[in-house]
Amino acid sequence: MLCSQSAVIIQVYGPSFWAEKERWWRTMELKSQMKALNYTKRLLTGDTDRMLPWQEEPQKPAFSQQNRRAVPLPRSTPEQQGVSSAQLEQLVRQLAEIPGAAVHNLIVIRHGRRIFSAGFAPYSPDLWHVTHSLCKSVTGTAIGLLWDEGNLKLDEPLSALFPEHINMFTSRRTRMLTVRNLLAMCSGVNFREAGAVLEKDWVRSFFEAEVQFEPGTRFDYNSMNSYLLAAIVRRRTGQSVLEYLTPRLFDPLGFGPVAWETCPLGTEKGGWGMYMMPEDMGKLALLYLNGGVWHSPDGTSRRILSESWVRQATTARIRGEQGAYGYQMWPLEGGAFTLNGMFGQYAAAFPQTDTVVVLNSGSANLFTDSPAFTLLKKIFRDPASFSETALPDDPPAAQRLARCSNRLVFGRTAPGDLPAAAPLRWYQRLAQKLLPPPPPAAPTEAETAARLLAGRSFTARDNRAGLLPLIVQCMQGNHTPGLQAVSFVMEADTLTMRWQENNQVYALPLCFDHPCPCVLEIGGEEWRAAAVCRMTHDEDDHPVLKLLVCLPEHSSTRILKFFLLPEGVQLQFDESPSMLGALRQMEGNPQAEMFLQVFKDISFARHQVLQFCCPRLELQESSPS
Known part of the structure; x- marks a missing residue:
């Protein structure tokens, strides 16, 4: 025909x-390429006022469980499903130690039951x-x-x-x-x-x-x-x-609740x-692990997908540099497979151990390979890792696992175990009464930050970087004119950063022991946010306030460093995962040739990205009113 x-x-x-x-x-091809080049050039030169030929509406909805509440998977202790709590604690500590893993959430499901879940605060499996x-x-x-x-x-x-x-x-x-x-x-x-x-x-x-x-x-x-x-x-x-x-x-x-742009x-x-809810990502992988049959918490079973479809989808259909690919998922060795998203989103099923593992992250990897996922495959693909029968209860190990998982904070190593406080002996109690009190403890990080910054206000000039990471701005079409002013005030004994951009002021509490959550409405979209705070020093021993501004619903983090120098305050922007990292991956890629032609060479392109998403500003301090 x-x-x-x-x-x-x-x-x-x-x-x-x-x-x-x-x-x-x-x-047609030339028109498409010219549109892409024009967009890229406007983005990297800071001309974000007219990025698209039409008005793009905000799409990210506010998180709510009012209209759709999840039915949780059955719960179990690890030992009841043949997994030791000590193994899981070791896994969590290893993940926290991997450079650049940037773990957000971890969920482990075995024999259809959720045996472990944890979030690195402010991230949570309940969001x-x-x-x-x-x-x-x-x-x-x-x-x-x-x-x-x-x-x-x-x-x-x-x-x-x-x-x-x-x-x-x-x-x-x-x-x-x-x-x-x-x-x-x-x-x-x-x-x-x-x-x-x-x-x-x-x-x-x-x-x-x-x-x-x-x-x-x-x-x-x-x-x-x-x-x-x-x-x-x-x-x-x-x-x-x-x-x-x-x-x-x-x-x-x-x-539970789902949203799709x-x-x-x-x-x-x-x-x-x-x-999606992290546990729901695991449910989908569990459905495929069980051959398309869903076993409900009430004990009933129902076929959702045919066994034929499951087999076709999870079997390698073609291979590329990134590995084997099935039907919209990634088959692994030994019948395992993973649902995968960039920057470290995994819902992996391991039939060898009848286990599903969900990992949310903010790492730099674009496909399935990453050090964190390599560790998960090593553990959960090995039948010798776990017992096929229940293990004896281990209350001390379970308590250590709970203490560890409850104190996880994003960007920090897993906390050491807290030993039980021993009662004071008679001579220790006597010494407390007779000897002079010990000298006062050194100021905490929160006290130092408050002393150095509370009550101070600053303005920014010639800046296009904002609170949202550049990757998020591009994904959401939610571009910013950049930071205008920032000030620090004490509110209810907490140092709070007031950040002004696009003529709106956002209040971000700075809690140093544990991130304090808040909600920000940026460009018509509601974002959960929280800052992981540290007081540190630069190479010249000047104090530096470092903030990891986390968006617990997303993979990206805005990094802010306030350098408190004798001549004034400077603000360094960065983000993780980094746009610069993505740019480095373009080097040597033939598909980047048109991009490079716009900016003459890769060094200039990197400079433009650095100036746009990672500038270092000299803030102008405002006189107190």
Whole structure:
């Protein structure tokens, strides 16, 4: 049929048709590249007032469990499921010691029961967390349900699903694309997440983009494949992905609140932009570990996904530099697999030990490999790590694990165990009465910070960095004009930082023993926030107030350092994960060539990123009123 159509086209339009078609495609590609270059240049030169040709509305909703409260997994002690509390304590301490692991939450599920959970304050398993690409497995599950219901074929051509986007200029490779190509990340379509920021109709842009190779022949990780899968769910069912999955997945598994950002035309992004409860991430991995059958806490069982779909999704379909890939998830050795999102989001299933592990992080890794995940695989893939039968109760080990997990703080090593206070002997009590009192203790970090900063106010000039990390600004389309002023006041015996940007003032309590949570409304979006505070010194022994401004719903952290110098106060911005780290990964990447042409060389590009997201400002102190 296609051959006969081509013959007709050639007869009507002549041989020049193919040359015209090539020019048309090159024009579309050039327009897309120029939009991306213009966006990048505006971003890195600080011109963020008109980033997009349309007004982007805030999408991140406020966290609430009022409308949807999770049904928790059954709970158990570790020992009852063959795991020692001492092993888990050692794991937590090892994770806290790994440089750059930046662990947020850890949940361990064995034999279908949650045996351990902990958050590194201010992060908590009781608060939803961004999934990044982990939600691709949610989108893939929606496709699996459609396939199980007989409403979709994996080899169905995309041209049949979206015929309005097929025309005489559509390439042969584009016409060959199937649902299976999207699932296995082997479509070769060159319309990517970065380009989606600049386009309004993502489906149209997907079909207009170049297909770089024969579909199905190479692995090419592209989040827009997942977006198109979400668009297929909407096209085939008339429902959004959330609407479709609620009675089929979220309700049966007892999910808590979920939110999913959408494209400009209202379809879920499919491959990113989702917020889920950490335990619900584990529930989805547990469903696949159990072959598609869900065992409810009330003892009933229900098949959600066919065994055939589970086998197809968790089996390697194609391989690339990052490893094997199934259908929107990552198969591992020995039948294990992981749902994975960038910056260290994992929901990994290990059939060898009948275990699911959920890890939320803010690490710098973009794919599955990371030191933290390597440690998890080493422990949970080994059947010798755990017992198949229950272990004897170990109250002292359980108490040590509880004390350790309850005192975890993000960015700090795991606390040492607190020995029980021994009663004073008779001579110690006598000495307390007869001897003079000991000298006063040195000032605490909180007292030092209050002495040096309370009551002081500062203004910032020529600055575009704000409280939200640059990565978050780009992901949310929530750009800032930058810090305008900052002051420090005492409120209820707590030093509080008042931060002004975009003519709004945000109050952030600075608690040094344990992060104090607060809620900030930035650019129309509500963000949970808390600062991990330290008083330290620079190399010249000048005092430095270091703040890790955590966003417990997200993977990114804003880092602020106030250098209290004799000549004045300087403020250094940074963030973790770092935009500079992402830029370093671009070096040597052919796809970065257009980017580098804008900024002449990589050194200048790095300088621009450094000046925009990591500037060091000389603050101007205001006279007290």
